[in-house]
Amino acid sequence: xxxxxxxxxxxxxxxxxxxxxxxxxxxxxxxxxxxxxxxxxxxxxxxxxxxxxxxxxxxxxxxxxxxxxxxxxxxxxxxxxxxxxxxxxxxxxxxxxxxxxxxxxxxxxxxxxxxxxxxxxxxxxxxxxxxxxxxxxxxxxxxxxxxxxxxxxxxxxxxxxxxxxxxxxxxxxxxxxxxxxxxxxxxxxxxxxxxxxxxxxxxxxxxxxxxxxxxxxxxxxxxxxxxxxxxxxxxxxxxxxxxxxxxxxxxxxxxxxxxxxxxxxxxxxxxxxxxxxxxxxxxxxxxxxxxxxxxxxxxxxxxxxxxxxxxxxxxxxxxxxxxxxxxxxxxxxxxxxxxxxxxxxxxxxxxxxxxxxxxxxxxxxxxxxxxxxxxxxxxxxxxxxxxxxxxxxxxxxxxxxxxxxxxxxxxxxxxxxxxxxxxxxxxxxxxxxxxxxxxxxxxxxxxxxxxxxxxxxxxxxxxxxxxxxxxxxxxxxxxxxxxxxxxxxxxxxxxxxxxxxxxxxxxxxxxxxxxxxxxxxxxxxxxxxxxxxxxxxxxxxxxxxxxxxxxxxxxxxxxxxxxxxxxxxxxxxxxxxxxxxxxxxxxxxxxxxxxxxxxxxxxxxxxxxxxxxxxxxxxxxxxxxxxxxxxxxxxxxxxxxxxxxxxxxxxxxxxxxxxxxxxxxxxxxxx
Numbered sequence: 001x002x003x004x005x006x007x008x009x010x011x012x013x014x015x016x017x018x019x020x021x022x023x024x025x026x027x028x029x030x031x032x033x034x035x036x037x038x039x040x041x042x043x044x045x046x047x048x049x050x051x052x053x054x055x056x057x058x059x060x061x062x063x064x065x066x067x068x069x070x071x072x073x074x075x076x077x078x079x080x081x082x083x084x085x086x087x088x089x090x091x092x093x094x095x096x097x098x099x100x101x102x103x104x105x106x107x108x109x110x111x112x113x114x115x116x117x118x119x120x121x122x123x124x125x126x127x128x129x130x131x132x133x134x135x136x137x138x139x140x141x142x143x144x145x146x147x148x149x150x151x152x153x154x155x156x157x158x159x160x161x162x163x164x165x166x167x168x169x170x171x172x173x174x175x176x177x178x179x180x181x182x183x184x185x186x187x188x189x190x191x192x193x194x195x196x197x198x199x200x201x202x203x204x205x206x207x208x209x210x211x212x213x214x215x216x217x218x219x220x221x222x223x224x225x226x227x228x229x230x231x232x233x234x235x236x237x238x239x240x241x242x243x244x245x246x247x248x249x250x251x252x253x254x255x256x257x258x259x260x261x262x263x264x265x266x267x268x269x270x271x272x273x274x275x276x277x278x279x280x281x282x283x284x285x286x287x288x289x290x291x292x293x294x295x296x297x298x299x300x301x302x303x304x305x306x307x308x309x310x311x312x313x314x315x316x317x318x319x320x321x322x323x324x325x326x327x328x329x330x331x332x333x334x335x336x337x338x339x340x341x342x343x344x345x346x347x348x349x350x351x352x353x354x355x356x357x358x359x360x361x362x363x364x365x366x367x368x369x370x371x372x373x374x375x376x377x378x379x380x381x382x383x384x385x386x387x388x389x390x391x392x393x394x395x396x397x398x399x400x401x402x403x404x405x406x407x408x409x410x411x412x413x414x415x416x417x418x419x420x421x422x423x424x425x426x427x428x429x430x431x432x433x434x435x436x437x438x439x440x441x442x443x444x445x446x447x448x449x450x451x452x453x454x455x456x457x458x459x460x461x462x463x464x465x466x467x468x469x470x471x472x473x474x475x476x477x478x479x480x481x482x483x484x485x486x487x488x489x490x491x492x493x494x495x496x497x498x499x500x501x502x503x504x505x506x507x508x509x510x511x512x513x514x515x516x517x518x519x520x521x522x523x524x525x526x527x528x529x530x531x532x533x534x535x536x537x538x539x540x541x542x543x544x545x546x547x548x549x550x551x552x553x554x555x556x557x558x559x560x561x562x563x564x565x566x567x568x569x570x571x572x573x574x575x576x577x578x579x580x581x582x583x584x585x586x587x588x589x590x591x592x593x594x595x596x597x598x599x600x601x602x603x604x605x606x607x608x609x610x611x612x613x614x615x616x617x618x619x620x621x622x623x624x625x626x627x628x629x630x631x632x633x634x635x636x637x638x639x640x641x642x643x644x645x646x647x648x649x650x651x652x653x654x655x656x657x658x659x660x661x662x663x664x665x666x667x668x669x670x671x
Contacts, residue, residue: 025062038065097316103456110457111499112224130209137207144203155197162188224500229271231258231295233318238325242299248306248331249597249616251569256297256313256320266295272480274314274462275299276415277327279307279660285642288521288551288569289504300551300569302598304616304642306331399637400653403444404663408434411446416657418465418477418507418554419601419645419664427655428474429664430463430645437466437476437491442649444666450491455481458493465507465554465645469531470514477505477518484508484518486531497533507554507645511578512561519565524549526565528578539580544570546582554645556602556610558625564610566599573599573612573627586627591617594629601646601656605669613643613656620646620656620667633667640665 027033027047035045041057051059166185172178236258246252256273258266269291277285287301303309312324404413418430426447427440436451437460451460465477472489483499497516498505504522511517511528515536518527524542526549529535540549550569557563562583563576572587573596587596597616604610608625611633618640620633633654641660649655654669 036062038062040065100455103454107457107499108226115224115500134207141203141205141207145201148198148202151198155195158195159192162192227270229258229266229268229295230260231266231271231315232261233315233320235259235261235263236315236320238299238313238320238322242301243311243325243327245328245330246301246303248303248329251300251302253301254299254311254313256299256315258295258297258315268295269293269297271295271297272316273297273299274317274480275301276312277301277303277309278312279309285309285660291522302616303327303329304597304618305329398634398668400666400668401444402638402658402661402663402665403440406662410438410449411440413438413662413664416659416662416664417463417644418467419647419655419657420466420468420474421647421649421655422468422472423650424472425650426468427647427649427664427666428466428468429657430466430476432462432464432479435460435463437463437474437487442651442653442666448491450487457496458485460485465505465519467508467510467516469510469516471531473531475508475510475516477508479504479506479521484516484529495533497529497531498527501527501535506552509555509557509563511557511563512559515578517555517557517563519552519555521551521553521568524552526552526555526563526576526580537578537580539576546574546585547576547580549574553600554602556604558604558608558610564602564604566602566612568598568600568615571596571598573602573610573623575627584627586623587612594621594623596621600644603646603648603654605648605652611646611648611654611669613646615642615644618642618660620654633669635665635667638665 025035025045027035027045027050030047030049033047033049035047035050037046037051037059038044038061039046039054039057039059042054045062045065046054046059162185166189169178169182169185236256238254238256240254242252242254254275258271260266270293271291273289275287275289277287285301285303287299290298290300292298299313306329309327309329310324311327313320314323404411404416406412406414408414412434413429413431414433415431416429417432420428421442422428425442427442427444429438429440431438431449431451434451435453436449438449439447441447451463453459453461455461459481460476460478461480462478463476464479467475469475469486473494474487474489474491476485476487478485482502482504483496484502484505485496486494488494498518502518502520502523504520505518506521507519509517514531516529516531518529520527525538525540527535527538540547540552542548542550544550548570549565549567551567553566553568555563555565558575561578563578565574565576567574571589572585574582575584576582587594587599589595589597591597595617596612596614598614599612600615601613602610609630610623610625610627612621612623614621618635620635620640620643622630622633624630640656640658642658644657644659646654646656648669649666652669654667655664656667657664
């Protein structure tokens with residue numbers, strides 16, 4: 001123990017070395033030494049004993065190095081902390097996408113179950129019909145043959161009985177007493193000998209079943225497809241002259257190439273794309289996106305005014321590379337364009353089939369002539385249908401009020417599209433980019449709104465059309481979700497229809513039978529459904545023919561239950577029977593009376609007159625039921641800018657979605 005005791009003479013320095021903890025700047029290499037320098041080359045602290053080994057290296061005071069390191073660390077901490085909100089937002093967004101994916105899976109599973117249940121029901125119904133048809137056919141044939149059997153059996157019995165009785169009489173002795181009996185027998189036998197019995201079959205035994213199941217089996221084998229794509233916005237890109245410039249009133253196009261996360265080109269279509277051309281104060285132009293089914297898409301659009309715009313291209317609600325793009329829209333002077341009306345019409349049709357790139361050469365081909373006349377209608381002209389020059393006085397209708405500015409609050413809109421008016425005095429607006437429907441009184445007082453953004457049943461992604469069913473239900477066309485949703489008058493979700501059939505529903509209407517009319521802008525087809533979702537019929541395809549469409553927008557129904565459709569890129573209005581037979585077509589491309597530059601909204605008044613929103617010319621025209629031009633709605637007090645949906649209120653006024661001005665307007669209308 002004494003070996004471990006310290007003598008009173010032991011130095012205090014020795015005690016410090018053995019017991020005192022090292023200082024905070026102690027040299028890690030030399031015990032008891034304090035580091036005062038820092039070697040920048042070796043990135044280590046130095047005491048005086050370390051210095052000879054770092055003679056040629058740059059050195060700074062340790063305190064300065066520590067301060068610099070602390071500052072650098074603080075800067076990196078700040079950079080990482082600044083990333084946290086971005087990562088948090090990305091995490092929330094990707095979780096939302098994952099949830100939407102899960103919801104979509106559940107929705108599709110429900111659709112598959114209901115579709116196959118419906119098919120089972122249809123098969124059971126068909127089986128019952130066939131069995132009933134078999135019984136009816138068998139019964140008819142059996143009745144004929146059984147009647148013939150009964151008749152022959154009775155004849156056979158009578159013959160055998162008479163023969164037996166005659167044989168018995170002949171076996172007896174001939175006498176006066178038997179003479180009368182034998183005479184009766186002779187008469188009876190004579191009658192029986194000439195008796196007309198149905199000895200030839202009056203029916204046959206054929207009962208066959210013709211069941212062509214091979215085609216059905218093949219159809220069942222290929223029934224249904226799970227559609228998806230691996231495209232992501234961050235890798236997808238756009239190209240074409242339409243990205244930078246275009247000519248006022250002429251079609252321009254942009255090509256979008258979708259790519260996966262690694263940058264590889266996607267080879268299949270059906271990606272969910274949206275595109276808008278807008279001014280700094282908001283969206284004003286819709287176009288049409290053409291899916292080439294090979295991973296590339298074409299956005300075709302027309303801008304009605306010159307100026308500087310932005311073009312936003314989104315894939316799954318996210319901007320693609322470079323989006324939004326700066327777009328310059330120029331005006332080409334009409335004096336530079338010499339094109340006949342027939343050439344203009346034909347070239348505009350061709351422009352749609354092969355979208356313009358916005359080149360000056362294309363502009364000259366598609367220029368408009370001031371002297372164009374409207375096409376004649378197929379019905380006899382009305383006495384009221386004599387076209388008038390635009391410079392003459394239109395009918396004296398006035399703006400009553402306008403509601404809305406750009407925004408996301410109540411009574412504010414972002415790219416409003418469809419309009420409907422109910423018999424109960426309500427105006428309904430499909431507020432497309434705010435993913436909701438807003439409801440107002442006929443006097444413009446805000447009442448309510450409903451809608452949640454999303455891709456699950458009951459949610460909205462891009463509501464474009466709205467209609468009110470006689471039951472009071474609200475019917476909404478959802479362009480991006482590719483279905484039509486049905487809500488109660490209070491905004492409670494009740495169901496959807498058209499899922500798996502529709503490609504891009506734009507407008508909706510209701511006919512006099514309560515059927516839902518859906519204008520599919522992408523498929524260029526009009527669908528007619530029962531409110532339960534059962535498809536009644538469909539008609540139309542892409543093209544320029546009388547029974548074809550090029551980006552149809554909205555529809556209305558007249559008192560004859562005929563369906564009136566605005567054919568956007570064909571610059572015409574077409575009227576069909578409920579079976580899809582063309583009744584009437586009117587309109588051509590131009591700015592004159594009865595001409596259109598891409599018609600959109602349409603409504604019918606109580607006299608059968610047709611009211612049409614002329615999107616590219618920013619006006620509203622009125623036609624009689626035969627398609628003859630009558631007049632304009634006077635909108636000069638507050639000019640329209642790209643009008644979309646249009647309807648007639650219950651008190652007889654015209655309400656129109658003024659999309660470019662982010663408001664809706666109500667005008668007096670003299671019927």
